[in-house]
Structure formats: structure tokens, C-alpha cells
Amino acid sequence: MSGFNDQFLYSIFIIALGYILKRSNIIKEDDGEGLSRIIFNLTLPALILVTFNDITIEYSLFMLILIAFVYGLFSAVLGILIFRNQSKNAKGMLSMMVPGFNIGLFAYPLVEGIWGREGIQHFGMFDVGNSFIVFGVCYFIGSYYAGEGARLDVKTMFIKMSKSIPLMTYIVVLILNLAGFKLPTLMIETADIISLANMPLSLLLLGIYLNFTFDKKYIKLIFKYMAVKYVVGIVVGVGLFILLPFDDMFKYTVLIGLILPTSMSVLPYAVEFNYDKRFVGTVSNITIITSFILIWIIANFVI
Template sequence: MENFNAQFVISFLIIALGYCLKKWNILKEKDGEAMARLIFNVTLPSLIIVTFHSITIDSSLMMLVVLGFVYGIIVAILGLFIFRKEERRNKGMLGMLIPGFNIGLFAYPLVQGIWGEVGIKYFGMFDIGNAIITFGVSYLIGSYYAKEDVVLNFKHVAGKMGRSIPLMTYVIIFIINLTGLSLPGTVIDITSVISKANMPLSLLLLGIYLNFSFQKSYWKGIGRVLGIRYGVGLFFGLLGFFLLPVDDMFRYTVLIALILPMATSVLPYSVEFKYNQRFVGTAANLSILISFVLLWVIGNMIV
């Protein structure tokens, strides 16, 4: 329990430092773009390599991949049904915010600090299914409703998924692991050093992107999005936590993963599809704040 609360305090202080650095004009939000590219393309893939290069993938871990994918499909369909009467573009914007979780930036720093590589292993397996939802399903929803008479271009979506370095790192390491091959020791040594930067950089980036300027006109739409995300997530998370006949770490993963913030990819999607970027940014910020509080409360109850 002490380690759990200590990690939350440390994480909160690093996020606060990132926010203060932005407010003091030492760093700007545009600097966060370069930092985000560094995290997603270098430190996060390094952490994935270090964690997954030698793990034994059993059926229970594979079940997490399936859960991450299936849950994303279910909640995406539910969201589109609830927003079915919305104007087309609004339906697309709201719909793409429902599926997908911010695991790489938000969950990994906390999980790494509390449970170490064991926690990363479990959340990483869930993130494989989640990544397909984030870079596939969420993108398809945003793309399809952005304009009238849009024809879904699956080749374009597949290409976008193929350009996701974290997702491709998962796939490559997964294949290497299943074939019984091993990476050179030099690769593991280098990635091990680089991976240590993932936690502080990710938390600083969350602070840099944090914004408390909200427009009142957004509350209704954002309230519906967050209500679906956290209402459904808590329901299925608690159901899985109490009913699934699995080990504790698996149960923690299911419960916590389903109440994580929305994926950071929704921000570039809103730019690409010309949706209301301020609305999307506000929703993403609020989901970070809500998830942080929920994880602290729930964590003190279960850990």
C-alpha cells in the first residue's frame, strides 16, 4: 500500500512539474509534440522489447489480447448506437472518442512503478488488442463520418497501423517469442537503458498537455462520452475483477485498464478529419484527471 501511494505521489509531482514548466514558458505545448514522438518511437518500444523479449506467453496472457480487442468492439458499437441521432460529423467525433485507452503514456509509468516488469507484461498484452482498436476501429469511425459518401479504405487503415512503431514492436517481439528466437544481448542492454526514460518523460508530457480551460458548451457532449467510457468500463471491470477465475495481476489489469483515459491518437485524428480539436482536447484532458483519481481510489481498495 505504501509503495502504491508513494508511486502516485511521485507521478502526480512529475505531472505537476510538466504543467508548471509549460506555465512558466520553459516548455511549450508544441515541444510536447517532439517529446511524444520520442516516447512513442524510442522509449516505449524499448520498454516493450525489454519486458517481452523473454516472457512465457501462456493462454491467460493471450486472453488479455482478446479482451482488449473484444471490449473495444463492444463499446464502439454501443457508442455509435447511443449517438445514432447526432449529426453525421458530430457522431463521428463523439464515436471515435469512445473506444481505445491511453496505456503507453498513462498506464505504463504507474504500472511500472507499482508492479514492475510483471505489471508491464500484463498491461502490454491487453495493449496489443487495444492498439488494434485505437489505430484501426477508432480511426475508421472518425474517417467514415468525417464526410458524406465516404468509402472505407482498409488499405489506408492497414498502412496507418503498420506505421505505428509501438504496435509493430509488439508484433515483432511476439513473433520472436513464439518462434523461440532471442535478441542479441547488446540490443537488450541498450533498450534497457533507454526504457528507463519512458516513465518520467511520459508523465512530464501529460503535464505539458494538461489544460484546465474548458468551454461550457462542451459539457453535454463530453459528459455523454465520459459517462459511456467510465460507466461501461467500471461495470465490466468490476464484473471481471470479482468473477474471473484468474490470478490477481490479471484481475488488476482488467479493472484498471477499462478505466484508463482515452487514447492520445484521438488528437491527431481530430486534426486529420477537421473535427473540433478544442472539444477533443478538453475531453482527453478530463479523462486523464478522472482516471488519475479513480485509479488512486480503486488502487487503495484493492492493492
């Protein structure tokens, strides 16, 4: 148990460091965009490459892809129904934020520190299903209610997803693994060195983006959103944890996966569709803090 708590303590210190650096104007929040590009396009793909290159993939793990995808569709429909009486703009913004999870930036640093490569393997499979929701369903919900006239066009959705380097890395490495093809040792060793930077950089970025100020007029909507996001996630997660006939690592992945923060992709979507960026940023920060607390509770009282 001390290992779990140590990892959370290290994570808090690194996140706090990022926040302090921002508040001291040593690093500006705008610098986070460049850092996030390094993480999502370099260190995270390197970690995926190393993790999935030489593992033996159990076919039961593909159930994690299905669970993440089906739950994403379910929560998207639920969000639209719950927020149906809001204005069109608010309904699009809130419904877009309900499905989809922040796995690459938030979950990976914690999971790697607690469970190592085994945890990354499980959450990586979960993230494949999640990616279809984030880059497909969330995008089209946001676009539709913003008046962009979007429709669920499969071609457009796949073009959007093909621009995600982490998702493409997942798919390519999984295909190579299932085909029995091993990547060159030099490539894997280089990727291994790069992947070591993923955890500290991701946690620093969370601190840089952390913001504790928000307009009081958002309070009612925030509480309603948080109830939809977390009450449903906890109920479904606990239910699947009890009912699923798989090993503990599989069950913990589902339980924790369904209470992760909202996807970071909703921030650029909010900019693209002219939603309230301050509201989206505020809610994203609150979900990060909430998920962090919930995962600590699970780590101490469930695992």
C-alpha cells in the same frame, strides 16, 4: 500500500512539473509533439523490447488481447448508438473517442512503478488488442462521419497499424519470444538504458498537455461522454474481475484497463478530420484526471 501511494505521489509531482514548465513558457505545448515522438518511437519500444524479450508468455495472456479487442468493438457500437441523435460531425467525434485507451503514455508509467515488469507484460498484451481498435476502428469511425467516405478496408487498416512502431515492436518481440529466439545482449542492455527514460518523459508529457480551460457549451456533451466511457467501463470491468478464473494480476489489468483515458490518437485524428480540436483536447484531459483518481481508489481499496 505505501509503495502504491508513493508511486502516485511521484507521478503527480512529475505531471505537475510538466504543467508548470508549460505555464512558465519554459516549454511550449507545441514542444510536446516532439517529445511524444521520442516516447512512442524510442523509449516505449525499448521498454517493450526489454520486457518481452526473455519472459515466459502464458497463453492465458492472449485472452487480454481478445478482451481489449472485443470490448473496443462493443464500446464503438455503443458510442454510435448513444450519440446517434447528435449532428453528424459531433456523432463522429464522440463515437471515435469512446473506444480505445491511452496505455503507452498514461498506464505504463503507473503500472511500471506499481507492478514492475510483470505489470508491463500484462498491459502490453492488453495494448495489442487495443491497438487494433485505436488504429483501425477509431480511425474509420472518425473518417466515416467526417465525410471522408472511408470503409473498413482491411488493407488500409493494416497499413495504418504498420506505422505504429510500438505495435510492430509488440508483434515482432512476441513472435521472436514464442520462437525461442533471444536478441543480442548488447541490444537488450542498450534498450534497457533507453527504457528508463520512458516513465518520466511520459509523465512530463501528460503535464505539458494538461489544460483546465474549456467552453461551457461543452459541459452537457462532456458529461454524456464521461457517463458512456466510465460507467460502462466500470460495470464491465468489475463484472469480469469477479467472473474471470485467472490470477489477480490478470484481473487487475482488465479492471484498470477498461477505465483508462481516451487514446491520444484521437487528437491527430481530430486535426485530420477537421473535428473540434479544443473539445477533443479538453475531454482527453478530463479523462486523464478521472482515470488517475479511479486508479488511485482501486490501488488503495481493492488491491
